[in-house]
Amino acid sequence: MAADIEADGDASSSAHRVHVPLEGRSYDILIGPRLLERAGALLAERFPGRRFGIVTDTEVARAQLPRLGASLDAAGIAHGTIVLPNGEATKSFSRLEEVVEGLLAARLERGDLVIALGGGVIGDLAGFAAAITRRGMDFIQMPTSLLAQVDSSVGGKTGINSPHGKNLVGAFHQPRLVLADLDTLDTLPPREFAAGYAEVVKYGLIDDEAFYFWLEANRRAIFEGGPERAEAVARCCAAKTRFVLADEKETGVRALLNLGHTFGHALEKITGYSGRLLHxxxxxxxxxxxxxxxxxxxxxxxxxxxxxxxxxxxxxxxxRLGDIPGEIGGTDAIMDAIAQDKKVSRGALTFILTRGIGQAFIEKGVDPGAVRSFIEDQRHT
Structure with missing residues (x-):
């Protein structure tokens, strides 16, 4: 099933809408400028009489929260805010408890909504908190990073990290709405924007060779913020939606979205989610x-x-492995981290491999010895 990209007639001509038609849980992804300024009016129209609990981090609170708060105030919408530290380490049990207790202390009811205002960390954490608070509250994704706008805010995967590995605790919980305000990307540090671009490239490498070639031709314009940026975000959201509709709970083809993630998650774990290596x-x-x-x-x-x-x-x-600053440990450490990957089944390794650009596939039962030998060689290149 394909996902269509439509012009959003309620915003500027550079805005797009991608609809996610899940049965009984459909929602829109709105992509464009000044969406935080429009959020109050949009939420008042779509969720009349509701209260909202905003979950964000310190950096986003400084850069974007005033825009959202003013919009909600102008629409007469009651809201409170929980501000967490910035960084991957926030996806933890202790911060999850802090969010849940904060939502309960604010006396938000089951019919009220949680707003995840931030990047992938906040989206994953706030979405998981919504999934378990009062046995399930609705939530809205307002992604402020490129990575979150093109990937993690869409599809309902929420969760936190464990000492055993990344995203090992969580739930599938679809948002009610995604507002991807492109203006938020202008405030990102260059390193964080580049990190999000890796997820953009991923969609071309999975099954869209033409999109990958388009990215090679338009990378500079995407980084500079031209209309190509909006097009790239919309195309990624449409691609993600296509996989979600085909396999919402990731029991089959949706696993292709993990191209590069088995190695990547292992590297994040062995660097301690410390910021030395962004997702x-x-x-x-x-x-x-x-x-x-x-x-x-x-x-x-x-x-x-x-x-x-x-x-x-x-x-x-x-x-390359050698591009990671500092020590990353030996091959055993990387293999141990790979063994905790979510795609491992009965101890057998599953990788997303490829037959070429745009030709990724799922390979089960990959020989651990071959992986170990490959990693050992990679450590010395």
């Missing part, structure tokens, strides 16, 4: 490794990994 940076390295590993197995052309590496490097992303 998108781990994915960038992981995607190059996935293509190189596929070539090593005789599945894909050898030049693909190098071509992708050049593109990601030009975007300011790391592409």
């Amino acid at each position: 998108g940076e781990g994915v960038a390295i992981g995607m190059v490794m996935a293509h190189a590993f596929s070539a090593r197995l005789g599945l894909a052309p050898g030049q693909d990994a190098e071509r992708i590496s050049r593109h990601l490097s030009a975007a300011g992303l790391p592409t």
Whole structure:
């Protein structure tokens, strides 16, 4: 089933709408400028009489919360705010408890809504808190990072990290609305924007060779904020929606969205979610490794990994293990982290491999010895 991109007639001509037609739980993804300024009117129309609990982090609270707060105030919408520290370490049990208790202390009822205002960390955490508070509250994603706008805010995957690995505790809980305000991307540090771009590239590498080639031709315009940026976000959201409609709970084809993530999540874990390696940076390295590993197995052309590496490097992303600052430990540490990947089944490793750009596939029962040998070689290149 395809997902259509439509012009949003209620906003400027550069706005887009992607509809997610899940049975009984459909929602819209609105993409465009000044959506935070329009949020109050949109929420008052779609959710009349509701109260809202905003979950955000310190950086987003400084840069974006005043815009949203003023919009809600102007619409006469009651709201409160929970502000958490910025960074991957916030996706923890202790912060989850803080959010849940904050929502309860604010006396938000089951019919009220949680707003996740922030990047992927806040979206995952606030969405999971909504899923379990009062046995399930509705929530709205207002993603403020490129990574969140093109990937994590869409599809209902919510959760937190465990000491055993990334995103191992969570729930599938679809949002009621996604507002992707493109203006928020203008305030991102260059490193964070680049990290989000890795997830943009991912959609081309999975099954859309033409989109990947379009990205090679339009990368500069996307980074500079031209209309190509809005188009890229909309195309990614439409692609993500297509996978969600085909496989909402990730029991099959949706796993393709994890291209590069098995390696990437392992690298995030062994760097301690410390900020040395952002999620998108781990994915960038992981995607190059996935293509190189596929070539090593005789599945894909050898030049693909190098071509992708050049593109990601030009975007300011790391592409090799040696690009990670500081020590990352040995091969055993990486293998141990891979063994905790969510796609592991009965101890057997599952990887997203490729036969070429735009030709990713799911491979179960991958030989751990082959992975170990490949990682060992990668550590010395």
